[in-house]
Amino acid sequence: MYPDRVVSGMRPTGAMHLGHYHGALKNWVKLQSEHPCLFFVADWHALTTHYDDPSIIESSTWDMVIDWLAAGIDPSQATVFIQSKVPEHAELHLLLSMSTPLGWLERVPTYKDQQEKLADRDLATYGFLGYPLLQAADVLIYRASMVPVGEDQVPHIEMMREIARRFNYLYGREKDFEQKAQEAVKKLGAKRAKLYTELRSEFQQKGDDEALAQAKAMLDDAQNLSMIDRERLFGYLEGSRKLILVEPQALLTEASRLPGLDGQKMSKSYGNTIALRDDSDTVTKKIRTMPTDPARVRRTDPGNPDKCPVWMFHQVYSDQATQDWVVQGCKTAGIGCIECKQPVIDGILKEQEPMRERAQQYLDDPSLVRAIVADGCDQARKLAQETMRDVREEMGLSYN
Ligand code: TRP
Numbered sequence: 001m002y003p004d005r006v007v008s009g010m011r012p013t014g015a016m017h018l019g020h021y022h023g024a025l026k027n028w029v030k031l032q033s034e035h036p037c038l039f040f041v042a043d044w045h046a047l048t049t050h051y052d053d054p055s056i057i058e059s060s061t062w063d064m065v066i067d068w069l070a071a072g073i074d075p076s077q078a079t080v081f082i083q084s085k086v087p088e089h090a091e092l093h094l095l096l097s098m099s100t101p102l103g104w105l106e107r108v109p110t111y112k113d114q115q116e117k118l119a120d121r122d123l124a125t126y127g128f129l130g131y132p133l134l135q136a137a138d139v140l141i142y143r144a145s146m147v148p149v150g151e152d153q154v155p156h157i158e159m160m161r162e163i164a165r166r167f168n169y170l171y172g173r174e175k176d177f178e179q180k181a182q183e184a185v186k187k188l189g190a191k192r193a194k195l196y197t198e199l200r201s202e203f204q205q206k207g208d209d210e211a212l213a214q215a216k217a218m219l220d221d222a223q224n225l226s227m228i229d230r231e232r233l234f235g236y237l238e239g240s241r242k243l244i245l246v247e248p249q250a251l252l253t254e255a256s257r258l259p260g261l262d263g264q265k266m267s268k269s270y271g272n273t274i275a276l277r278d279d280s281d282t283v284t285k286k287i288r289t290m291p292t293d294p295a296r297v298r299r300t301d302p303g304n305p306d307k308c309p310v311w312m313f314h315q316v317y318s319d320q321a322t323q324d325w326v327v328q329g330c331k332t333a334g335i336g337c338i339e340c341k342q343p344v345i346d347g348i349l350k351e352q353e354p355m356r357e358r359a360q361q362y363l364d365d366p367s368l369v370r371a372i373v374a375d376g377c378d379q380a381r382k383l384a385q386e387t388m389r390d391v392r393e394e395m396g397l398s399y400n
């Protein structure tokens, strides 16, 4: 019924590093050519933890958007925007908050985890508790079907699905729904109507997901249905409600295989990052001074790649022949560490070259970035307004 939209956001943390690229951005770039994608800066989400110092959010936002574009996010394919510029997210968040049980929010694992991890901040706030609900509004407002996220965010997506289901249950009631749905079935034509009815009972009685998918595909194909009848038939398949909000799926992004310079997770707070736009001298210096297997004190001491973070970089950047050369050379002390690091340096610089080029035009002319984002905000707002019109109507808040 709704297009296979992809929505994802990132909090504005400033310039991106290669961990962000390999962990998320690279996947976004791939997705933008496969589906309609909306990518946004979650600036309100940044406020949930940094409400006491919002001054860096704006500059971090621009730095981050430049890096998205540098990484290959193409504004002619994907919609790039800023959350707070689409205030409809906040309206939906508020409306959803009315019916969201407190327990659902308190049970989300990141709630306690983050409070413990960020113990230096007072996160016993209303806004912080609502973090995953705001996230739900971010996605549900576009009726997205897929949300590319890391593993830690999967419980948030699960909760979004429950929120959507509950909303449809509460507000998707329609007087005479059953009868109207039956009439819509007839409009499918005899053959399709029969198939629809069979698949519906197959799903409702046996929980056959295959039957559900087949019925949905059939509805997608049925040309002669009005929007509203189509919506009814989708809702009727799964129960006796209209589907106002869509339950999204998590698209699990593989964790980045690229660690930080010290072998830990790459993170600004560990000081072990390579920025997307680090210049070549900086990259070279960072890799040259990277720790290696401590067993290799002298050039003649053999080492073990499994104990060396440089090896993890080779696994991302080097081909099989180079990797064989590393393993062999390291274990027999046939190569030195500086020699071993050169292909990694070359690989990173090659990856960064087009990124630096793309970034340069935006650094030279920041108005380009402003225009891309303004355009993206307009597009996103239009979609968000469509959903909000339906939501208000179903909740009885249209005041026509
Ligand atoms: N919570 C996400 C993170 O910390 C950011 C985010 C906010 C998001 N809203 C979203 C991700 C909606 C996906 C969809 O990474």
Ligand code: SF4
Binding pocket: 292, 293, 296, 303, 304, 305, 308, 309, 310, 311, 326, 329, 330, 331, 335, 336, 337, 338, 340, 341
């Ligand atoms: Fe690491 Fe390469 Fe040195 Fe072996 S030779 S310890 S893999 S840098």
